[in-house]
Amino acid sequence: MNAVSPQKDFLLSVEGLTVSFDGFKAVNDLSFYIDENEIRVIIGPNGAGKTTVLDLICGRTKATSGSIRFRDTELTSLKEHQIVHQGVGRKFQNPSIYEELTVFENLELSFPRGRNVFGALAFRRDAEVRDRVEEIAGMVFLHNQLHTPAAILSHGQKQWLEIGMLLIQDPTLLMLDEPVAGMSVGERLKTAELLHTIIKDRSVIVIEHDMKFVEDIAHRVTVMHQGKVLSDGSMTHVQNDPKVVEVYLGH
């Protein structure tokens, strides 16, 4: 990093972020920073505002006040697709895939080329697209299902497909909302392994409840409570933080 710079260059700086729904502040004056290549896990009780934070970063919800800077770009004024073009990818809590298309087509639509109307009309399925789709399908354990309609995949496979759809975009910041929720033990292990391979060379924000899983992957953990950061640091640090213990056990 540049030693002259008084401030470290973060990949993502969230500062004073507030969103209010009819007076209820789902996220209240929240600030946190994500480094390049960092894996950050956000945990917290239900209703703490975790998913809302991801919604704010990816533009699905508009912030009432505060700023979200991604490298040198302010994200709060951009539209969803522009935020994606900046290099932010988002996986939803429930698998969000195109059920009526095949696995191949799902991945192909996520391939970052021909993203405007005329580009899409002129798009050709060339060797580059096919190779990349097959490569990604291999990574997410779906190489034998390329021509299967996505609707008939298992729940775990749908989650992997959506992760694959994000990987093919090659985002700089990947946001995953409960990637192992509803998965079997076997699928969970494979997903952890998958996450370990895909987190190389990119930053990841994960929301997760499974503590075993969190311990396994997190560089840093942010605990949220009532729209604010309650505690921030290593897994052992937050686990021993009395405030965290109170929030989790006091309920």
Add this chain to the structure above:
Amino acid sequence: MNAMSNPFFTRSGWLYLAILAAILLVVFPLALDPFRLNLVGKYLTYAFVALGLVLCWGHGGILSLGQGVFFGLGGYCMAMFLKLEASSPENTAIQSTPGIPDFMDWNQVTALPWWWEPFRSLPFALFAVIAVPVIFAFIIGFAMFTRRVGGVYFAIITQAVAAILTILIIGQQGYTGGVNGITDLRTLLGWDIRTNDAKTILYFVCAGLLIASLLLSQAVHVSKFGRLLIAIRDKEDRVRFSGYNVAAFKIFVFCFAAALAAIGGAMFTLQVGFMSPSFVGIVPSIEMVIFAAVGGRLSLFGAIYGTLLVNYAKTSFSESFPELWLFAMGGLFIAVVMAFPDGIAGLYNRYLAPHIARLLGTMRKRDAEGHSLANPAE
């Protein structure tokens, strides 16, 4: 379908195209007298609208109950040119202001409005047939889709637009011909369009344009744009978070459907010889949706057959029981939605297509065997 290649049509698709072309270009002209053929030509003009609805509504999930607006605008643009040609000073010598359309004279309009003036030129009129509806669709689409108005709300708004335009046309009688529309159209660059020969030629033009429109729609359908439409219908948010500006895609497909409807409207004016607000309003717009629904809102071929079938039924039914037709139409629509939502094409795909595919498959196998016999080296 094989995802490795991206064929324009499957093998059976080419067969369907050949059958459709044979029916429209050979069977109908040989089997029907000029009057009936002209009637089929009129039905086919609605099929343009149905094709657009397959892409816009069936694939893209955007239900427009106002396609009559675009059909009408296309038809009116054509009618304005024809009316000006029919209103030469010689033809209108008995009017108090000769040289302007008769309905203007009846309404004490004494000069041709400035916006009628360019319609003296056929190239301009043909350009306007497409451009006016597309620009109008773009304005509606831009206003609605960038604000994320969709679903039922969009359908209601398009319906309101259809009602407003009808009222506007009827209210501005002196400039539009009012409730009677623009009638008594005679010639196209001096060629009398009212004769049987002319009507037969126009039928072929209409059928040819319809097949061309079908091919164009199919080209959109098999492109990545076509798959994105389905993706948007399925999971709009996911498309957005894959980096696509969903509103732009919706505006495009809405304008595309409007352009097809407009071509249909212009061909209607040419073949039927007039255009009136009764093809613009809510009822015709909903009828057009029913044509697509009965044929199968996911199938381009189905839309054409559905249009022909419902219109044939309408003509024969309303000849004997005119007051019952609307009830029958409503019943038909409910039946389609409840019992077979994918229409005739859906029934065909479920019950008939597997047999056809098997038949084609054995043919192909025989082809392949014949081929390998002819080229033993391979």
